[in-house]
Amino acid sequence: MPAPHEPLHLRIADTALPPGTPAPSLPELPPLPNLQALLARMRLQTTLEVDEDSPDTPFEQALARAHGLPGAPGHVAWAAFETGTVGTPCAWLRPCHWQVGMDQVSLLEPSELALGEAESRALLAALQPLLQDDGLTLRYLAPDRWLAQGELLRGLGTASMARALQQPLTRELLTVAPDPAQGARLRRLQGELEMLLYLQPVNDAREAARRYPVNAVWIEGAGALDAPVPPRPGVRTDTRLQTPPASTADYLRAWQAIDAEALAPLLAAQRNGAQVELTLCGARRALTLTTVRGLLPGFMNKIHPLRLSHLRNQL
Incomplete structure (x- = not known):
């Protein structure tokens, strides 16, 4: 449990709509008694506005602020934070599938790729020597997530996979290096990784089974922490x-x-009297609600209650 003076804060990422649902027409929700009771004693505290071309989603930006993580959007060292690494530059490498169409390139949902552990480990083993040549170590953590470490990742700007999934892939969504030489090395490395993936038996087997091959690696959450940042x-x-x-x-x-x-x-x-906060996150905004205190604020909240339908339309 959090310390007595620290509010309990829940963030809900609500960026996904059912397929085929127009963004302005959100499905009507069933009764949600706990949420409705919470809103009856809450007020809107802050609104986080996020540009469409931001490299991070509102949910990710709100979460970085909540943990006190340094760095502008696209430069938050998520991999270092989530693994408790200090001093060493880290990044998440996400095996993925790029869908190439007539007019645009898009990223396939990881759930549709459904990469298994054995497949992921085999691909990692095949790519590891190439990464080592550029001073990067690679460690398996999950089928869709490998931890990379090395100086090549220092200062790197990246777009999150969650943001990339929301729009066609562009140059602006790819990694941005702080100097041209580092950028050239990364572009060369990414091209070599793609060629190596094309040759892997894992992908041959997936395609034979009419499954999407892994044809790229997405880099996100790059950077280094100079000091520990406890969650x-x-x-x-x-x-x-x-x-x-x-x-x-x-x-x-x-x-x-x-x-x-x-x-x-x-x-x-x-x-029970605890100070609680709730943040609802969408594609454009994150709305943070906090518990109202005192008789007058509580009375005003009854006259003008927060309505979930209105809040969701703002996201």
Whole structure:
């Protein structure tokens, strides 16, 4: 539990809509009793506006602020933070599939790639010698996430995969190096990685089984931390809405699960007198709500209650 003076803060990433749903027309949600009870005692505290061309999503920017992470958007050392690494430049390497169309290139959802552990480890082993030639070490952490470390990653600007999934791939979404020589090395390395992936038996087997091959590696969360940044214990996240649901029914069920599993404990803490905060994140904004205190604010909240439908339309 967080320290008594530290608020309990839940952030919900709600950037995904059911396939085929126009962005302005959000599906009507079922009753969410815990969320409705929370909103009855909350007010809007801050609004984080994020440009469409920002390298990080509102959820990621809000989360970086919550943990006190240094760095502008695109320069937050997420890999170093999430692995507790100090001093050494790190980055997440994400095996992925680039879909090349007639007019644009887009990134396939990792859930559709469905890369298995054995496949991922085989690809990592094949790519590791090439990365070592450029002074990078590579370590397996999950099928869709490898940890890279080395000086080539210092000062690197990257767009998050979550942001890249929301739009066609452009030069601006690719890595930005602080000096031309470093940028040239990275471009060469990425090109060589793509050629090496093309030759892998893992991809031959996937294509024979009518599955997407891994044809690229996405770099995100690069940088170094000069000092430890401990995760703040009061910060909670719920990311189950980040992956696009298969249907509107799945989307609604996900909200019901969030209400029962993530928002119920927040409501219980609020009713026990704890200071709680809730941040709702979308593609454009992150709205942070905080508990109201005192008789007058509580009375005004009853007259002008927060409505989830209005909040969601702002995201």
